[in-house]
Amino acid sequence: TDIDEVIVGHTNEPEYKKLQNNELMEAFRDRTVKIDIPYNTVWKEEVKIYGRDFNDRQITGKHIAPHTIEMSAMWAVLTRLEEPKKAQITLVQKMKLYAGKTLPGFTEDNVKELREEAPREGMEGISPRYIQDKISNALVRDDTGSCVNPFMVLNELEAGLSHHSLITREEIRKRFRELLTMVKQEYEDVVKNEVQKAISADEEAIARLCGNYVDNIKAYTFHEKVRNKFTGQEDDPDERLMRSIEEKIDISESRKDDFRREVMNYIAALALEGKQFDYKTNERLQKALELKLFEDQKDSIKLTSLVSSVVDKDTQEKIDIVKGRLIKNYAYCDVCATDILNYVASIFARGDSKQR
Numbered sequence: 001t002d003i004d005e006v007i008v009g010h011t012n013e014p015e016y017k018k019l020q021n022n023e024l025m026e027a028f029r030d031r032t033v034k035i036d037i038p039y040n041t042v043w044k045e046e047v048k049i050y051g052r053d054f055n056d057r058q059i060t061g062k063h064i065a066p067h068t069i070e071m072s073a074m075w076a077v078l079t080r081l082e083e084p085k086k087a088q089i090t091l092v093q094k095m096k097l098y099a100g101k102t103l104p105g106f107t108e109d110n111v112k113e114l115r116e117e118a119p120r121e122g123m124e125g126i127s128p129r130y131i132q133d134k135i136s137n138a139l140v141r142d143d144t145g146s147c148v149n150p151f152m153v154l155n156e157l158e159a160g161l162s163h164h165s166l167i168t169r170e171e172i173r174k175r176f177r178e179l180l181t182m183v184k185q186e187y188e189d190v191v192k193n194e195v196q197k198a199i200s201a202d203e204e205a206i207a208r209l210c211g212n213y214v215d216n217i218k219a220y221t222f223h224e225k226v227r228n229k230f231t232g233q234e235d236d237p238d239e240r241l242m243r244s245i246e247e248k249i250d251i252s253e254s255r256k257d258d259f260r261r262e263v264m265n266y267i268a269a270l271a272l273e274g275k276q277f278d279y280k281t282n283e284r285l286q287k288a289l290e291l292k293l294f295e296d297q298k299d300s301i302k303l304t305s306l307v308s309s310v311v312d313k314d315t316q317e318k319i320d321i322v323k324g325r326l327i328k329n330y331a332y333c334d335v336c337a338t339d340i341l342n343y344v345a346s347i348f349a350r351g352d353s354k355q356r
């Protein structure tokens with residue numbers, strides 16, 4: 001017989017299997033050709049799917065906090081991936097490699113191998129529809145206030161798992177919950193980093209710290225003294241200051257001379273061209289300075305005191321500056337900026353000062 005008509009339909013695999021197992025559907029089964037189309041496994045592509053519907057143009061009246069869509073998408077992709085078999089990396093690292101991020105020692109060929117060892121990847125896991133559904137739920141809930149943050153959506157995602165019709169095995173539900181914990185950990189790292197950057201985004205203060213550092217390494221390199229601007233006295237180079245900056249980027253005691261010379265050579269080369277040194281042109285030094293400034297300022301704005309006690313006027317002013325930067329540079333609103341400041345403060349209060 002000639003084929004004069006083709007019906008194209010789509011469904012997900014568990015439902016298809018259910019149909020396949022139905023004895024009464026023999027005629028249907030005989031005439032069906034299955035074409036597998038796996039779910040997307042590239043994080044940023046997944047973000048695009050949700051970004052189409054959930055953005056400030058479509059959603060008015062409620063703010064979606066930064067990273068809400070990204071974290072939901074991250075979880076969706078993670079549920080679809082298989083644990084790496086050979087490579088010594090975590091699932092989250094594998095997800096990031098798929099997303100085009102780089103990892104030391106990993107080439108594009110390695111990433112291809114990862115895909116090849118998991119041919120069924122993407123055939124299982126959470127559908128975009130589930131995610132869209134839960135983001136919508138979080139948006140329409142009354143108790144979420146004027147801003148929806150990643151935790152609210154992740155909680156919705158978790159709550160929905162217990163009556164998800166396609167999750168039939170308890171161990172899968174358990175795994176998906178563990179993946180939510182991983183995503184929360186990732187989120188914690190992201191906001192810690194952002195708050196850190198917002199606190200140390202004081203360019204004037206960094207430039208001052210940089211000037212101080214350069215004066216000291218110059219004196220150190222040429223065995224000179226540093227003129228104390230305050231007392232007018234000639235002091236020895238401040239080893240403690242120099243090390244406290246260098247340690248931020250893991251420059252060991254034995255490598256410090258090389259690093260200082262490197263910076264000095266660079267400044268000298270610029271001077272020959274008649275140019276002034278700008279710390280922003282040296283990525284590593286900039287990072288070190290930012291981290292050092294953050295460490296100094298963290299105590300002065302008493303981030304940890306935010307959690308419990310009443311904040312004095314001076315501290316409140318400093319906190320407002322940081323909040324303003326979060327709003328201006330990272331698209332937070334007043335609500336979610338306050339939320340993450342409190343959240344990060346509670347992390348530091350817990351004694352976690354892990355820096356990256």
Ligand SMILES: [Zn+2]
Nearest residue numbers: 063147333336
């Ligand atoms: Zn917000």
